[in-house]
Amino acid sequence: MALPTSSTNCNVSAAGLAAALIIAGLLIFPHAAATAGDRVKNEAVVTSQLAEKVTFVDLTTMQVTGDVSVPGKPAGIAISPDGLTAYVTAPEAKVLAVISLKQRKVVRRINVGNGPLGVAVHPVDGRIFVADWYDHRLAVLDAGSLEITSYIPVGESPSGVAITPDGSFVLSADRDSHQVSIINAQTLEVISTVPVGERPFGITIDAAGKRAYTANVKSNDVSIVDIMKGKTIATVNVGNRPYAVALAGGRAFVTDQYAETVSVIDLEANTVIKAVKVGAYPEGIAADPSGRHVYVACWEENTLERIDARSLEITGRVEVPDGPRAFGDFLR
Amino acid sequence: MLRTLALGLLMLPLAIVTAANAHGPTRQKVTETVEINASPDKVWDVIKNFHEFSWHPAVEKTEGEGGNKEGAKRTVFVKGAGQLHEELLSYDDEARKFKYSILKTDLKVLPVDNYTSILMVQDAGDGKSNVIWKGAFYRGYVNNNPPEHLNDAAAVKAVKGVYRGGLDALKKQIEGAG
Numbered sequence: 001m002a003l004p005t006s007s008t009n010c011n012v013s014a015a016g017l018a019a020a021l022i023i024a025g026l027l028i029f030p031h032a033a034a035t036a037g038d039r040v041k042n043e044a045v046v047t048s049q050l051a052e053k054v055t056f057v058d059l060t061t062m063q064v065t066g067d068v069s070v071p072g073k074p075a076g077i078a079i080s081p082d083g084l085t086a087y088v089t090a091p092e093a094k095v096l097a098v099i100s101l102k103q104r105k106v107v108r109r110i111n112v113g114n115g116p117l118g119v120a121v122h123p124v125d126g127r128i129f130v131a132d133w134y135d136h137r138l139a140v141l142d143a144g145s146l147e148i149t150s151y152i153p154v155g156e157s158p159s160g161v162a163i164t165p166d167g168s169f170v171l172s173a174d175r176d177s178h179q180v181s182i183i184n185a186q187t188l189e190v191i192s193t194v195p196v197g198e199r200p201f202g203i204t205i206d207a208a209g210k211r212a213y214t215a216n217v218k219s220n221d222v223s224i225v226d227i228m229k230g231k232t233i234a235t236v237n238v239g240n241r242p243y244a245v246a247l248a249g250g251r252a253f254v255t256d257q258y259a260e261t262v263s264v265i266d267l268e269a270n271t272v273i274k275a276v277k278v279g280a281y282p283e284g285i286a287a288d289p290s291g292r293h294v295y296v297a298c299w300e301e302n303t304l305e306r307i308d309a310r311s312l313e314i315t316g317r318v319e320v321p322d323g324p325r326a327f328g329d330f331l332r
Numbered sequence: 333m334l335r336t337l338a339l340g341l342l343m344l345p346l347a348i349v350t351a352a353n354a355h356g357p358t359r360q361k362v363t364e365t366v367e368i369n370a371s372p373d374k375v376w377d378v379i380k381n382f383h384e385f386s387w388h389p390a391v392e393k394t395e396g397e398g399g400n401k402e403g404a405k406r407t408v409f410v411k412g413a414g415q416l417h418e419e420l421l422s423y424d425d426e427a428r429k430f431k432y433s434i435l436k437t438d439l440k441v442l443p444v445d446n447y448t449s450i451l452m453v454q455d456a457g458d459g460k461s462n463v464i465w466k467g468a469f470y471r472g473y474v475n476n477n478p479p480e481h482l483n484d485a486a487a488v489k490a491v492k493g494v495y496r497g498g499l500d501a502l503k504k505q506i507e508g509a510g
Binding site: 049050073075091092114115134240258259260280281299300322323 | 358359360361421422431433448450466468475476
């Protein structure tokens with residue numbers, strides 16, 4: 001990095017230096033410029049796989065406000081740190097679709113490999129990490145150029161991807177290796193692989209960046225991974241065919257596809273305190289930034305449903321286009 | 333050409349191993365319904381026993397145990413095709429609805445993978461009923477670039493055929509019996 005660092009070799013004014021730093025900052029962290037006010041829109045961006053659409057839901061009114069066509073059976077989703085861009089995997093088209101959330105328009109479609117599925121965005125520099133189900137690796141894309149800059153080989157059929165809030169580690173749930181790969185986000189090296197339950201699919205990291213939670217489709221449980229130790233420290237049984245996990249208020253919310261429930265785990269006792277009845281095939285699940293509500297996409301029912309994270313009751317429901325998956329962090 | 337063939341042969345065992353559990357492709361959805369001129373209770377009586385599937389014209393017989401309890405297993409003998417091994421996932425007598433899955437898929441019988449299904453009877457008013465049969469499944473070939481007989485369209489077509497055949501026969505059977 002060739003920033004001017006001393007007054008001896010340059011004649012840049014203080015204001016000029018500040019401007020240079022800001023511009024450099026924008027170049028390195030193109031998504032860091034938005035204010036917090038821009039970030040929270042109270043909106044869900046839902047991938048409807050069979051309808052091949054991405055639908056926008058106003059979470060205040062629980063109304064659909066529009067949609068955009070995304071051919072290729074869209075499944076995975078992540079939103080840029082500034083909340084302005086959605087990255088959606090379209091596995092059948094083998095692309096990552098880049099959606100401007102302001103224009104509500106697909107602005108780029110990028111070939112990313114044979115089976116793009118889970119996707120996550122680096123919270124600091126905006127790089128995009130796409131899991132490839134068939135090629136058994138993560139593709140890393142630069143936030144500005146949207147070019148693939150590297151591939152990280154991981155275990156068999158990586159599905160979910162998550163990144164620690166400080167941006168240090170990238171984790172992938174390697175479904176057919178029954179493990180989580182922990183990757184140094186700077187060197188892009190796999191620093192450890194952690195055995196978890198059978199067929200981990202969704203993976204979610206807590207706000208402290210200390211623990212990761214995988215939903216294990218085959219063993220019907222959730223593995224809790226201590227990221228620094230690189231170890232599974234607890235396993236909690238949930239309903240039939242768990243898919244993904246959301247975290248809010250000291251609880252984990254797990255979608256159970258076959259059981260048609262969301263299992264709620266108390267994270268102090270590591271026990272299920274309630275199975276909330278939801279629509280058939282609950283899949284993508286995410287908590288809003290305040291942790292007040294959890295939103296669930298129900299693939300068979302074609303609904304987005306709202307669970308009150310305290311009372312654990314369903315308090316809202318809206319119909320969305322066919323086959324909502326919303327696999328990833330789909331709220332902004 | 334030879335090289336491609338050799339590569340294809342090398343990859344074949346891998347493909348079969350992966351097929352057992354992977355679900356990379358897009359899950360498909362089929363819903364078929366029929367309106368029957370009979371009360372919901374009467375229709376439910378015909379189909380509510382998980383081990384009684386003879387109302388479907390393609391079914392020769394079923395064997396199994398566990399009654400209508402979650403976890404019950406049945407083997408469905410399909411006329412001239414083979415067997416399906418199924419498990420009852422949930423049962424709700426009050427809602428007149430049950431849900432089951434295929435445990436072991438025989439692609440010659442049904443070209444699907446990770447199949448679950450819901451069969452339910454709803455009140456359509458005026459002494460009539462709607463029978464709703466829903467399926468969720470992946471195509472039979474779970475890797476990339478499936479052959480035509482194991483692709484998404486083939487899976488949807490096969491399941492639609494099973495549901496349509498069953499529901500139309502059920503309507504005939506119940507309405508015919510007056």
